[in-house]
Amino acid sequence: MDIAILGRIGYDLYSEEPHVPLPQVRRFSRYLGGSSANMAVGLSRLGASVGIISCLGNDSLSQFLLDFLKNEKVDTARVQTKPGFLPSLCLTEVAPPDRFPQVFYRHDAVDTLLTSQPGDLDYVAQARMFITNGTSLCASPSREATYRALERAHKAGCRVVLDVDFRAMSWPSPEEAGLAVRLALPFVDVLIGNQPELMLVAGEPTLEAATEKLRSVPVLVSKLGEQGTRVWTGSESVFLPPYKVEVCTTIGAGDGFASGFLYALLQGLPIEECLHYGNAAAAIVVSRLSCSEAMPTMAEVRALLNAQRSVATTPE
Template sequence: MADLARLAGRSFLVIGRAGMDLYADPPGTRVDAATQFSAALGGSAANIAVALVRQGCRAALLTCVSDDAVGRFCLAQLGAFGVDRAHVRAVAGERRTSLAVVETRMEDGQSVIYRNNAADFALTVSDVKAAKPARFSALILTGTALAAEPSRGAVARAVALARAAGVPVVFDVDYRPYSWTSAAEAAAVYAEVAALCDVVVGNEEEFAVMAGPGQRGLDRARGLIEAGAQIVVYKRGEAGAVTLTREAAFATGVFPTRAIKPTGAGDSFLGAFVAGLATGAQVRAAVLRGSAAAAMVVARVGCAPAMPSRAEVDAFLARTPPPPQEGDPDAYSPP
């Protein structure tokens, strides 16, 4: 596996989708009652890239967008947020950039995703070769990019090139059932890719999918450490997270917040967590930085626009007591 000290270069290549989010406006409005919407950059990989830039890192996005107004919106937004878009290719024809119609609500909030013939699935091996993953401090891949070809094969090549160059590979499982033909297919593909990654981050549902029917997701997380992963973060929603390394395991809680929506937390966590590791933070401190960023994003409108800066996370941590540990860390120890 790669040396995680390489993260200190703080230059990241992120693979996955960018999209347009349309939020019913003003916040709290239901989509079926809305007469106006506000537009924002979305998509898990784009959000992560923005989160990294906001945390003082450099991030390039590797994806495809449709050659139309929605694709151009995403390109313009990426540029405005300071994300390197040199490896974002516009595809013609009937491919379409993802569109999400979202409510800023905690109770019964709706998020309707349009992913028909998704443009980001058009990513090819040629796109990966042109991006040269070996040049970066780490490769960050999102699981949705594995859901269809040719994107799946392109991601596999990116992982192979990164590993050959000693570049750490970070895997955000990012399981979206509507992108896959079945949970069994997702489990098989995720298992193959996760076994090649240095850092794996996912929630309870995502690890459960990887584990398969009748198996425990936490056991799957332990198995990844045994197989060679260096850090595995098993997120448990309001119960916090369990983090496993080769040396230890620990549980952390969540920071209290006045959430106005559930979306964006995972992307902000991943960005701030990786940025924390890149700046020399110990694993626990990096997890807490990710948790702080997540708490801040769910209290703001939007996803990409809501990503906090490094200074904002620092200030949040300075004024907010650490969340209590949830559960007995000994119960989570790797085998």
């Protein structure tokens, strides 16, 4: 298996009424959500063999999510079932190009009940890359299961990736979230976060101070929003501005970027080329509605890469 992912599988409802405030929306479309699940779909569509470790209920919503992952060729053999508990729910208002308010329901979310089952750690150790996120550290027993998986993946020589994925409603305080991620850093090879997330993890008031403090992570990915992305590898850094597309919704851009970037990294491509793959995947996702179903195929990513490079090399 190429990639094992540990983290939340969520249920998303997106408004079908653009520019209507969320309290007035009457029509929604359902999708699979959750950062880890989105990345699992994204990486699978790009051609990686992917398995996910998570926890769902025995309800009809959980069944929809499980069926969706299976249809996307994501291995769900390590998805646990906790009867009586529900997946997290997210409702999203859609008002392009820059307004996408969300409401999260995560009280006793079933993903926080993940435990280390026999075979889970061996499953992780057999992968070439292990991916998890900060939300998996927000509560017990998923926190302990995540730390154990990080430790085992690191010991097995997997390339370990942690996406900060800070969700305020999941934590008693931002400081507790930052500490939980800092404790995981000794096991991490690739740390991904936006500007506030990296400042949170480092406990620093500026991005410059945060990146300096986190530079010990072999690959530090700093997502700069509409400015682009900078990746630090030791003392060296590579920057790439985002691809310009017509935006439908920015929700899922980070998961799309991570899918493209990490797939290219798994193939051993140079960091700058990995950024191009990440940018292309993110651009395609933001041009569509939803996260999971918006994830592109490799043919779509390569088509956009070729189109962007053609424009860049065309003389004025």
